[in-house]
Amino acid sequence: MSYIVGVTGGIGSGKSTIVDLFAELGVEIIDADIVAREVVAKGSPLLGKIAEHFGAEILLDSGELNRQALRQIVFERPQEKVWLNNLLHPAIRREMLHQLAQSQSLYVLWVVPLLIENDLTAFCDRVLVIDVLPETQLLRAAKRDQNKIVLIKKIMASQVSREKRLSVADDVVNNEPELSQNLPYLRQKVLELHYQYLQFAKEKTKNNA
Template sequence: SNFIVGLTGGIGSGKTTVSDLFKEHYGIEVVDADVIAREVVQPGSKALAAIRDKFGASILSQEGTLDRAQLRTRVFADPALKTWLNELLHPLIREQMQIQCQQAKSDYVLLSIPLLVENQLQHLTDRILVVDCPEAIQLQRATSRDGVGEAQIKSIMQSQASREQRLAIADDVIVNDTDKPHLLTKVQTLHNKYKAIAQSI
């Protein structure tokens, strides 16, 4: 089976930037938990039907897609609903992540899971790569990318695992605190390392 490198990091740390470099420069396939989380609730899916039954038809847009903003608000206000939703979606997301990792054809596969630590998904991976940078840089990148205020990004950072918690489970760390060319040299070093490990097993 495939060698799986789990990729994680806090909001704005640079996970997507890093996984894009692995993909574009070395052809490494990326399985993205955020993408899968949207796929499992597409129109026509069993999960979306279950959500409609639980929350009512107003949880769907005119076009029949999930109103994610409303879902977030309602789940935030009601912990029991949040538990229900997680118990519905998490097994489906895990299953899809495993299927897509098995199907990957590259030397190894990157499994990007922003909430890997929070959801304790270490066991899905053979090795964990953490993208890390000072919180001030996370804040600056996330606010300018999303065009939202510092308070909102800070509250998301509060709800996520701490840098220390992530670093505690890291096998490898990319410190993403300078420019993108510099980032590529770090990615190259890790690619060579992962390729060698994948070929040796």
């Protein structure tokens, strides 16, 4: 199994920007959000169960999941969030761990927004946190998804605090706007981490030989 770098950060932290820079270097990426979409793809058994439970209004005309509508429901009705998590989380976790086990690269980025909340850090060799201030999270998330501020605040409240996230971090990328718009700075930061992770991965491989 590859050396696993868990990547996390709150909503609106800009994880995708940083992960894309690693991808440009040829790093293998396993993204929880992508896996979560795959397990509820059109025609999948899990999507059928979700539609049966919540009704056809959570489906788009195309037959695909209306993620925005479902998100609104579960954050307004906590008991429904529990039901959905109990259905999806085991399937998502199984698929992610399968992909990690199949990885052949020296190291892999495992991108999980709820890495800490779902107690997945034990599977990681190292944890990278993408960090911004809470007010930055609000502004970015509202602009990106056209979400209501109230809903974004509920999502933030469901995630661990910034302080808790930073306490778990081995590495931190500050992704505040004045830095996130400076691509040369971010590329250099990512390159430094890339070479660091390659070295750690080689050491792990040697020690396990």
